[in-house]
Amino acid sequence: MVLRLLIVLLVALASGAAAADRPVTFSRPVTFSRDIVPLLQQHCQECHRTGGGAPFTLSEYSHVYKRRDKILEAVEKRLMPPWKAVPGYGDFRGERRLTDAEISTIARWVAGGAPEGDPKDLPLPRDWSVTTVLDSPDVVLRPEQAYTVAARSGDVYRCFSIQTSFSEDRYFRASGVVPGNPKIVHHILAMVDPEGLSARLASGRGSSGDGHSYPCFGGPGVRIDGYLAGWAPGGRPWDLPDGVAMFLPKGARVVLQLHYHNTQLTAQTDRSEVRLRAATGPVQQRLRFMRVGRFSLTIPAGNPSYQIETGAPVFRPIHMIAIHPHMHLLGREMKVWARMNDESVKPLIHIDDWDFNWQGFYWFRTPVPLPVDSRIELTAAWDNSEGNPRNPNKPPRDVYWGERTVDEMGHAAILYTFDDEKPR
Numbered sequence: 001m002v003l004r005l006l007i008v009l010l011v012a013l014a015s016g017a018a019a020a021d022r023p024v025t026f027s028r029p030v031t032f033s034r035d036i037v038p039l040l041q042q043h044c045q046e047c048h049r050t051g052g053g054a055p056f057t058l059s060e061y062s063h064v065y066k067r068r069d070k071i072l073e074a075v076e077k078r079l080m081p082p083w084k085a086v087p088g089y090g091d092f093r094g095e096r097r098l099t100d101a102e103i104s105t106i107a108r109w110v111a112g113g114a115p116e117g118d119p120k121d122l123p124l125p126r127d128w129s130v131t132t133v134l135d136s137p138d139v140v141l142r143p144e145q146a147y148t149v150a151a152r153s154g155d156v157y158r159c160f161s162i163q164t165s166f167s168e169d170r171y172f173r174a175s176g177v178v179p180g181n182p183k184i185v186h187h188i189l190a191m192v193d194p195e196g197l198s199a200r201l202a203s204g205r206g207s208s209g210d211g212h213s214y215p216c217f218g219g220p221g222v223r224i225d226g227y228l229a230g231w232a233p234g235g236r237p238w239d240l241p242d243g244v245a246m247f248l249p250k251g252a253r254v255v256l257q258l259h260y261h262n263t264q265l266t267a268q269t270d271r272s273e274v275r276l277r278a279a280t281g282p283v284q285q286r287l288r289f290m291r292v293g294r295f296s297l298t299i300p301a302g303n304p305s306y307q308i309e310t311g312a313p314v315f316r317p318i319h320m321i322a323i324h325p326h327m328h329l330l331g332r333e334m335k336v337w338a339r340m341n342d343e344s345v346k347p348l349i350h351i352d353d354w355d356f357n358w359q360g361f362y363w364f365r366t367p368v369p370l371p372v373d374s375r376i377e378l379t380a381a382w383d384n385s386e387g388n389p390r391n392p393n394k395p396p397r398d399v400y401w402g403e404r405t406v407d408e409m410g411h412a413a414i415l416y417t418f419d420d421e422k423p424r
């Protein structure tokens with residue numbers, strides 16, 4: 001891992017040097033106003049702006065100058081912009097990635113003293129106001145009360161069980177999440193709890209709930225049947241293809257899973273919400289949800305590379321819309337592909353440097369068709385050795401499948417539709 005970062009770094013440095021050898025690119029100094037701001041607008045400000053979810057903005061010269069070394073380190077190690085999927089393996093909407101040339105531009109800017117240049121060269125500020133489901137929702141779901149996260153809490157995973165009040169089944173075609181307190185909200189996932197069992201976990205009777213929420217790390221602790229929304233910094237609203245809708249059965253509850261991280265010196269409160277837009281016109285297909293992976297695991301203490309290989313056959317023709325790999329703190333790698341009915345292989349997603357803090361849904365640029373008799377196949381690997389700095393057990397101990405922090409999981413959640421579904 002360290003070795004790989006080093007190699008990436010060396011390659012980046014080497015390509016920087018190669019670019020510098022070319023007189024055309026070397027002839028004028030790289031300046032903030034002319035060369036850097038367009039890169040920040042395109043690749044960083046989606047999150048690094050007011051309300052964008054990142055802890056600081058990257059727009060003013062003085063702010064960027066102050067952080068120039070950290071910025072260079074983050075882009076050279078490809079920690080920023082955050083995007084865990086290996087490029088070229090699976091084809092996704094909204095891929096975040098700097099080119100080698102862009103990284104070497106930043107490197108040359110820093111090496112040249114990070115000059116501001118002529119403010120006349122500045123491009124117009126980028127306009128981030130877009131009209132989405134967030135502006136005109138049909139339904140807003142939020143926890144009954146605000147939740148307080150203690151000062152300097154570190155990571156807190158909390159599930160809120162939200163009552164819905166519809167007298168019939170409902171269908172939604174778009175959703176968005178509004179984090180209540182961006183200073184502490186890291187991730188949000190909204191899940192359908194068809195039987196409403198999360199109410200009991202939240203009740204506090206025989207559980208660690210407080211009446212409306214309960215602690216939850218890897219999952220909601222109840223059987224869920226689909227997702228309604230998801231958010232991480234830079235996350236965009238979900239907008240499903242025409243005719244496809246998310247299903248919320250009558251009487252269901254919605255579980256809102258929040259990952260908080262409070263680094264502030266004071267306690268912080270949050271009340272985040274999910275906004276939904278109803279389906280208009282006939283629903284051709286319901287957005288379905290499945291998990292492919294292993295749901296029983298024993299990862300031996302000390303094993304630096306415990307691997308599994310598993311899969312699931314496709315019995316009805318489907319189109320895959322999005323994929324969300326999921327492991328906990330010991331996870332290192334996951335690769336998912338489809339073995340088609342003619343034995344050809346279609347890459348779906350590969351994460352070779354798993355980070356629990358950067359997970360979420362990856363949306364295929366175009367939905368991926370899988371015919372009957374194809375298979376979804378997956379490999380995953382965990383590092384349960386002492387050498388893994390994220391190992392929560394010191395010394396390491398055997399780890400089993402489960403949803404708690406000390407447990408592990410290993411699956412890909414997949415959002416898909418059935419091709420042969422009858423419109424309703």
Ligand code: HEC
Binds near residue numbers: 046072082096235357
């Ligand atoms: C998808 C959202 C997103 C995008 C896009 C993004 N960042 Fe970040 N960035 C974050 C968040 C969130 C953090 C806070 C660290 C964390 O929570 O892991 C962060 C942290 C950082 C840090 C601090 C790292 C440290 O070690 O303290 C730097 C520097 C940074 N970003 C630079 C950039 C640059 C430069 C770009 C564009 C090339 C960029 N980021 C794009 C979300 C983003």
